[in-house]
Amino acid sequence: MKQSLAVLAVLAFLAAAVPAVQAHGGHDHVMGIVKAIDQQAGTVLVAGRYNKEVTVTINNDTKFLRGTAAAAASDLAVGMRVVIDADTVDGKQVAKEVKLGTMTKPPTAADTAAPKQ
Numbered sequence: 001m002k003q004s005l006a007v008l009a010v011l012a013f014l015a016a017a018v019p020a021v022q023a024h025g026g027h028d029h030v031m032g033i034v035k036a037i038d039q040q041a042g043t044v045l046v047a048g049r050y051n052k053e054v055t056v057t058i059n060n061d062t063k064f065l066r067g068t069a070a071a072a073a074s075d076l077a078v079g080m081r082v083v084i085d086a087d088t089v090d091g092k093q094v095a096k097e098v099k100l101g102t103m104t105k106p107p108t109a110a111d112t113a114a115p116k117q
Contacts, residue, residue, distance in 0.1 A: 030054050030084040030093060037078060044095075046082060056084050056093040066100045079103045 032048030047053050064071040076082070081101030086093040 028086045028088065028093060030056055030082075030086055030095075032082065034076060034078050034080045034082055037076060044076065044082075044084075044098075046084065054093060056086055056095050057089075058095050058098070062095040063097045064100060065097065071100055075100055077103065 030046050030048070032046040032054070034044055035047045035053065036045040037043075038045075042058050044056050044058055045053055046056060058073060058076075062073070064073055064075060066075065076098065080103050083099040083101070084093075084095050085097040085099075086095050088094075
């Protein structure tokens with residue numbers, strides 16, 4: 001229980017940091033709150049500090065974790081805090097690993113609705 005609280009505290013701290021910073025090993029960290037998920041395009045929109053938004057591509061090679069346990073892409077939800085390790089490929093952020101945190105609030109119908117076109 002204490003370990004889970006410590007992990008959540010670290011994720012909350014990291015989510016408040018700059019959304020895309022250079023990380024160890026040449027990966028970028030994208031940290032913040034999931035604002036939108038586009039399953040057709042395979043992308044996630046993350047809002048970080050100062051509500052700066054970053055779009056990250058999710059593919060079949062992307063690993064998902066909740067703490068140290070494996071998770072699935074289907075566990076990702078709007079309103080969830082995330083820390084994403086990503087590489088820049090052809091000018092786009094491509095997720096290598098997504099660490100799932102907590103929900104900031106339960107998503108509303110407007111949060112999960114498809115964007116109007």
